[in-house]
Amino acid sequence: MMSVLRCISPIDGTVFAERETLSIDAAKVKIADLRQEQTAWAARPLQERIDLVMAGVAAIGAMNDDIVPELAQMMGRPVRYGGEFGGFNERASHMAEIAEGALADIEVGEDETFRRYIKRIPHGVVFVVAPWNYPYMTAINTVAPALIAGNSVALKHATQTLLVGERMAQAFHSAGVPEDVFANIFLDHETTSDLIAGNAFDFINFTGSVGGGAAMEKAAAGTFTGVGTELGGKDPGYVMDDADLDAAVDTLIDGAMFNSGQCCCGIERIYVHESLFDAFVDKAVAIVNDYTLGNPLDEATTLGPMANARFADEVRAQIAEAVADGATAHVETFQADDGGAYLTPQILTNVTHKMRVMRDESFGPVVGIMPVKDDDEAIALMNDSQFGLTASLWTSDVDRAAHVGDRIETGTVFMNRADYLDPGLCWTGCKNTGRGGGLSVIGYHNLTRPKSYHLKKVT
Secondary structure (H helix, E strand, C coil), X not given: CCXXXXXXXXCCCXXXXXXXXXXXHHHHHHHHHHHHHHHHHHHCCXXXXXXXXXXXXXXXXXXXXXXXXXXHHHHCCCHHHCCCHHXXXXXXXXXXXXXXXXXXXXXXXXXXXXXXXXXXXXXXXXXXXXXXXXXXXXXXXXXXXXXXXXXXXXXXXCHHHCCHHHHHHHHHHHCCCCCCCEEECCCCHHHHHHHHHXXXXXXXXXXXXXXXXXXXXXXXXXXXXXXXXXXXXXXXXXXXXXXXXXXXXXXXXXXXXXXXXCCCCCEEEEEEECCCHHHHHHHHHHXXXXXXXXXXXXXXXXXXXXXXXXXXXXXXXXXXXXXXXXXXXXXXXXXXXXXXXXXXXEEEECCCCCCHHHCCCCCCCEEEEEEECCHHHHHHHHHCCCEECEEEEECXXXXXXXXXXXXXXXXXXXXXXXXXXXXXXXXXCEECCCCCXXXXXXXXXXXXXXXXXXXXCCC
């Protein structure tokens, strides 16, 4: 049974786009086509697949003038920031550059009697479920290497960014990637679960909520289909006593507030050495008070609405609960705050880990800041979380950062930067942030399976 997906624009609450979902039978036919075509795609020379994928990436770049305002309409990011093509292209380009080495046979040994090696074999049909907050960059993390490795790909995008999958499919098909190798599909939750439970896919990559990831794993239970997940986060920043204070404030507050706080690896809590705490807070409040909240289509806007009013409601609730429990809010309500999707960014002090704003994912423009006396206290607080995606450490001592980083339960350790995906490194998490890894050589390993060859030459 078909249903209709509707993208509600956070700009004014109107329906920006709608699409009918596929029925279960129509979806099975589409996936069968992907499966049939995958063998021929995998048989093409690696360089040919790379060239076609990168031509598709370039085709997205050619659409950027249309994509940027479209993203503002769908999820509220201000047009002044120019969209996602820089990161989209960087990630795809890196995965293309390392493909030959990452997918090369692993030679174990050869002599007159035996030849032994391990090949990397594509899974088959890879199902990518992408989120709305960075809809192009998060999707390309898996789409590009999956296609390059010889898989076919079914992409299901979030309803909030309903048109992104269509854009990507249009671009890649125009560049020569066959329609039955890369397909955008519209599915409701029930059909998605039924397809997964029916073993329709050979590998699943999901980026989204903890609840969504749990639903994916539950649907896949017993099918032995691999499921890679990137779920929630509550990423900390730690400013040590020898940090560059101005750089730390500028980067961490940008990491907390950019994209209205709706970043997978956004900074959601900050711990500052007590000797720098007051100065850090003063500078942070000044930065936030200088933001312009408004319509994301206006070039003057530096902070747009949250993608949906219900997301803003959760952030407001966390702030209100924290203030009721003794936290101090430092930012007065902005004039453009409408009580809906347009939300005043907030800096909180006098916070504790008993407050939800320091424990639950906020995914909005709010950050709590706490003073700490030393590394041990900061490490204990950073690890006091159900999540583990990234941590941002600020110090002039590389060895100290590495030592502290070794003790933090997280997928990535940053020193003197935050909120960035280096495609040469594995993008991964621990605890309720999920499992698996994307980008880097490890991303290719997760999108293929090993196949061993033990060839005896003489009998």
